[in-house]
Structure formats: C-alpha cells, structure tokens
Amino acid sequence: MANQGPAYYSPYPAALYDGVITPPEGKALLLESVVDEETAMREVARVMLTSENATIFPGPQVLYGYNEEAKKKATLIKEMSEVLNAKMIPMYDYRPKYPKIDAEVEINPNHPNLTIWHNNIKAAIFIGVHCHYANVALKMVRCETDCYTIAICSMSGHEDAMATLRDQHSSELEKFIKIAKEVKAELGK
C-alpha cells in the first residue's frame, strides 16, 4: 500500500501496481517499506491504540474451532482486543448479505466499506480471513475509506493493507500481545 486514503478506481486500486508486493519471509510491510517484524508490530499497536474506533475483524479461520491452533488463536485474539482497546466485528462467512448487511454486527468481503463507514472505523486488523477474500476486501477498503488497514496473516501477507505481518501463528500473536502491552504502557492508554 503506497499511500493511505481513498485511491478510488482510477488508475489502479491495487498496491501491486504501485510496485508493492508481499514481504519476504521474516519481514513485514509498513506502507511500501519492508521492515523487521517487531518494528511493524510496534507501529500496528501504536496505530490501533491511537485511532478512533479501532476494530479487529476476525475471519472464519479463527471463528470456527476446527483445530487446536484455531482455538488457541481465537483466545489470543480476544486478549489482543482487550489490550488494544479494540472492538471486534466478525467476518464469519464470505457470502454476500441479502437484502442488506447489518453493518453494526458484521463485515463482509463483498462490501467491507459499509461496515467501516457505518462504524467510523479509522484502524482495523484483518485476521483469520482467507487470503483471497482479505485481498478483495482490502482493495475496496483502500479505495473507499481512509481506514488504516492491518493484515495479520498466517501465510504470505497482503500488500494492499497498510501494515502486513506474515506467517503469524499463535506464538507470533503472543509476541504481538506482549509488544502491544509495552506500547500501551508507553502511551499511557
């Protein structure tokens, strides 16, 4: 993500066309810069703790207890929301919502901007969302809103988010929570 803020649909809504791709293993992305994971974790925590209506969007991979890792992550994400003083709005499936989404209680990848507009969300973490739907949603959010998007991904990360942490499993989430607590103490939040 080269620039924050509405990019609209002209000429290119995809960060990749600004020359940004997913970070290499062991690294993270902050806007267009490749940085160390810990640097990105600190910045993500700072943004979440200082932005209006910071929200976590947990996706199906952490909402359904289909394996032990998913259950562990879900518990950690709950703790993360408390540390970051963040709300949680789930993306529990990917089907478009008929006739209209209830933007107060859920987010959907086919129209994620509605939930962000309705709740005036200025920073958000996507976690546990399958990569394709995360990317589809992140491009739309980038186009339509000024929300600072953060992808905490168990795979290769997402260049369309403004901050990307890759290969994030429960051990990395524990590390992030520890860093977020430190940042919170520094900020006096």
Added chain:
Amino acid sequence: MSTIKDMTDTHNWSGQRLVTADELLFEAPREKHFMTGSEVLKEAVKRCTVDASVSYPITPQSEAAHLIGELWAEGYVGVYFRGENEFGVMSEVSGCATAGARTITTTSGPGTLRAMENFPQWSGTRIACQLILMARGINSPLTIQPDNLEVTFMLETGCMIWYAENVQELFDMTIAAFIVAEKPDVHVPIVTVVDGFFVSHTRESVMLPADDIALFPYEPYKAPLPPIDSETPPGRFLRDPFVMKSNYISYATHASWQWEVRSAVERSRPYAKHFLKGLVHVTGTEDAEIAFVTCGTASNQAKEAERELIKLGVKTKVIKLRTIRPFPTEELLEALEGVKQIFVPEFNVVGWLEKEVKTALYGKSDAEIIGGPRVAGGMSMPAEAILKEVFEHIDAEKGA
C-alpha cells in the same frame, strides 16, 4: 509398477520419498535420457505427487494425456479419468482442484478454444491447477501442425503462462509450475506452453533425477479460498458460488476480484525467478546491437541465426522469455540496453509476441521493433529465413 500405500510424512502413496522442489530441481543427481516431450511430461508428472488428471486424449494432439493415464495405472497419479470433451475436461479439472487436488491436464489449440470459458473461471476461483498446452494452432482449416496462435487467446485469462523451449525445460518447468502456482499469495492456474510436434513429438536428450523421489503433496488448506470440504469447517460453510446477479453486491467486488487475480499473477515473479533461474535467458554478445526476443522453439532457431550473425561480425543476442504472464518487462528492458533493432520471430501469423513486446517497451526503449519472420501452419523456421529478415533491415558490413 508402484504399489499404492498410505501417504506418510516422508513418502507418498506410490512409495516415492518426498523432497522439496529445490532438491528435485537443483540438488538431486541426474542421468541422461533420450525422450519425446510427451514422454518427458510423463516423467515430470511422475515426480509431482499429482492427485488428479483429467484427459480428452484426442489423436493426434500428443501422447501426453495417454501417458499420464499410464501413470495412474502404475500407481503414481491418484485419480485419472476421461472427459466427454474439452469443455468437460477443463470443468472437471476445476472440480478436482477446487476440492483440494493437485491437478494437471494437457491439450492444444482446438481443445483450448472449445474449453475457453473455463480458463478465466479457473483463475477467478484461484485454483492452482496446471495445463500443459502443446501448441498446434487454431482451426479452421484443421491443423495438426506446430503453430502457437492459441497462446494469444490465453493471454488475458488471469492464468500464469510459462513457455518452454525444449524437453528439458518442459520437465523442469512442469515441476516448478506446481510449486509456484501453489504459493498462497499466487495460487492461480498455470499454463505451461510448448510448441507441439517440435517438442511434444521430437526425441531429445534430457537430464532427469531418479524417479524414487517426488514433490511434497499439495496443501489445500493454505489456499487463498477455502477448498470444498463437506466435513471440515470453515470450508463447508464458505464456498457458495460467487454470482454478480444482485443489486446487493457492490460492483466494486467484481472489480477488486479481477485486480486481485491479476495481482496474484504478478506476485509469482520472485518465485518464478528462483525456480526458472530468471524470467528471461540471454545468450550472445553482451554489447549486441540487434536482439531476437523469442519464446519456445523460435528461441532455438534464433540462436542458430545468432551464431551465423556473430560469425559475420554482427553483435547479436537472443533474449528468450520464460514467462509470458507475468510479462518480464524489467528483465527485457535490462537485456535490451544498447540494442538498436529487435526482431521477434514467431510461429503464428498474428504476431502476438511482437504485440506483447511493443506494449511492454512503448515509451521505454528507442530500439526499432521488427515483427518477424513469422511462419505458421506447420512451416519450419530455418535460420536462413531469420537471416533474410535481418538483412532486409541491416547492412551486414556496418551492423545495425
């Protein structure tokens, strides 16, 4: 003949030891063999722990689909069946891959066009299947001869497209293609193209690793879309067909989805660079004034012409494109530094590669681009034909 066993952490169902793509492609010892392209494809598939293959083994496309069937009979391929026609085949490939199977099929021009609707559907559903396209042109009139016109129809389907020059590249690319296509941030179909007959039916020497090793199996749960899984959540709740029929969906969804598919193809660049050892291969004179930009067997013919031109004192290079999607614009520009004239020899009448090269270089290179020579419908492209084209544009005494 292999005996079907349970997959373990170290061995696949046919008893082959599981290895990384790096070990299979770069580290395992190799021995020399003498094989056709179709036979080499069988050898590649044998080492890829392929779950499923669907075929429409029409004669005389190639023996490849038939030989993959033999692999199934020998216990190296999980499932193998025949579609009723090419549209059916490509739809069934989609079903296998969406269900989480490492899937391969092979066809050529007429089959490609008959199945056309499936290819953007493949990329739109982010399946990581592989199509081996043994190019032989488009009917009508009926062609069973080498011609790569069908590639132009594939360019904007959202699939990755790689192009192999010979049987060795076909072997290595087929293996690398699965690995790159299956990367979670890529995960789009890959079309591995070779020129039919010149590669599929011609016997060449090829270096192969032993056949008792094979790639680790595909991991569908790393896919960017959940695989269809009727027993395990979250897959079973999530894979409703996406339909743009409704006023309740933002039109931005479809736009964003299309950008995402194309972004995924672009994300393959670093992986392809590693496994193909570069997106372009350059031979010839470092400070060349003329360059041939080629893919497939036209590269081989251009290298013949290059040798003759260098003997005549004309500084020449051949820039062989290994990937067409993503198009290696940066690498091409770098290789073209100092070049004054670019020739694009092709095995088709429309000059699709010339158009690609012109699009990529527009406003970025001052070199003159000459689309030719072009042959089609089964004609060969002797070095003399390429030299004739060159000498119509340059003075051999003075160079470009």
